[in-house]
Amino acid sequence: MSVTALVGAEIVLPDGIAQDHALLIEGARIVDVVRRDALPPGCGEIELQDGWLLPGFIDTQVNGGGDVLLNARPDVEGIRAIAEAHRRFGTTGMMPTLISDDADVVDAAIAAGEAAIAQSVPGIWGVHVEGPHLNPGKKGIHDAAKFAPIDAAVLERYTRPTSGQRIVTLAPELAPPGAIRALAKAGVIVAAGHSLANYDQTVMALDEGLAGFTHLFNAMTQMGSREPGMVAAALLDRNSHFGLIVDGLHVHPAALRVALAARGLDGAMLVTDAMPPVGGTQGRFSLMGQDIHVVDGTCRGPDGTLAGSALSMAQALRNAMDMLGCSMVEASRMASGNPARFLRIERQTGAILPGLRADLVHLDAQRRVRRTWIAGDISEEGE
Numbered sequence: 001m002s003v004t005a006l007v008g009a010e011i012v013l014p015d016g017i018a019q020d021h022a023l024l025i026e027g028a029r030i031v032d033v034v035r036r037d038a039l040p041p042g043c044g045e046i047e048l049q050d051g052w053l054l055p056g057f058i059d060t061q062v063n064g065g066g067d068v069l070l071n072a073r074p075d076v077e078g079i080r081a082i083a084e085a086h087r088r089f090g091t092t093g094m095m096p097t098l099i100s101d102d103a104d105v106v107d108a109a110i111a112a113g114e115a116a117i118a119q120s121v122p123g124i125w126g127v128h129v130e131g132p133h134l135n136p137g138k139k140g141i142h143d144a145a146k147f148a149p150i151d152a153a154v155l156e157r158y159t160r161p162t163s164g165q166r167i168v169t170l171a172p173e174l175a176p177p178g179a180i181r182a183l184a185k186a187g188v189i190v191a192a193g194h195s196l197a198n199y200d201q202t203v204m205a206l207d208e209g210l211a212g213f214t215h216l217f218n219a220m221t222q223m224g225s226r227e228p229g230m231v232a233a234a235l236l237d238r239n240s241h242f243g244l245i246v247d248g249l250h251v252h253p254a255a256l257r258v259a260l261a262a263r264g265l266d267g268a269m270l271v272t273d274a275m276p277p278v279g280g281t282q283g284r285f286s287l288m289g290q291d292i293h294v295v296d297g298t299c300r301g302p303d304g305t306l307a308g309s310a311l312s313m314a315q316a317l318r319n320a321m322d323m324l325g326c327s328m329v330e331a332s333r334m335a336s337g338n339p340a341r342f343l344r345i346e347r348q349t350g351a352i353l354p355g356l357r358a359d360l361v362h363l364d365a366q367r368r369v370r371r372t373w374i375a376g377d378i379s380e381e382g383e
Helices: 076-087 103-118 152-159 179-185 199-208 229-236 253-263 313-324 328-342
Strands: 003-007 010-013 016-018 021-026 029-035 044-047 052-055 057-062 091-099 126-130 165-170 189-192 241-244 268-270 284-287 290-295 298-300 306-309 360-363 369-374 377-379
Touching: 010 328, 016 328, 052 328, 057 076, 057 126, 057 268, 057 313, 057 328, 076 091, 076 103, 091 103, 091 165, 091 369, 103 126, 103 152, 152 179, 179 189, 179 199, 189 199, 199 229, 229 253, 241 253, 241 328, 253 268, 253 313, 268 313, 268 328, 313 328
Parallel strands: 003 044, 010 052, 057 091, 091 126, 126 165, 165 189, 241 268
Antiparallel strands: 003 021, 010 016, 021 029, 052 360, 284 290, 290 298, 298 306, 360 369, 369 377
């Protein structure tokens, strides 16, 4: 198999940007980053003509895309359509996300995720089940009629062996004793969200194996002077990760800047919480019988409740730079490296390093997606 050199773009590495260098790939893998005048003899070249070459984006919370909602299409073709829609925006890895639903739909989505991995659907790393084990007091757009307690059958469902990764978002204050520990021991990535847990309850959950926080600030207890809440527990912990919806609508940019100043970049992940309009043609869709519209760049229910987003990972990266003052390297860490660590796949993807999978995105001078690679396979379809 021959080596191909990707040339003509600045290469975003974990600790800086390489100029006048080439990225060498062979098949599905990254070989090396070398000076452009030191290419190995006989290698092919792809001229990128300016811009930046980054590790592909990894989105851990994707409800839909391409006019498809996972809840409505919990099958391989639904997952494939969502992944294809988001690839245009630089997402080369994702966790299709199921919103609170009945047990049979949860089972179907989990089975579809396993089948998608078995069929090598590009970019799929597993499934994220967001609910139905949430607190009605922080339900957001979720249908509280679908909520259910965590019992033995639920634990059995989530702890079955999986060929991919599995995220379960739950309200930790409603989890029975030992449930979070049992899930974590089985390899489930447990996240807290849609929760009224106080600071102490959240710290206890972290001690039991809670690994992350779903859309920090949204649908959780906030930081106060005498009750620090879930937000403070998330920002003080140094081992967990938290998703940030950087669209300027879900959370004020100042609050996001405070979060990064308090915690640093290590735990922060850009997520979209995307709905079907991303990469689609329709500005409305149905969610649990509710008519959802795209309003001012985000998705809202009939009463104005936020219902996920119309955000892409490419726009989230640009927003992180423009709204939060992040550098390209810092925004790339939040879009790729940190999500890879959260998903425990950092030895496979998430950075431009020799030996890792060639999951890449090329941005032009305006930071718009021009092309992507998943495991070395190129797509010229971009924004």
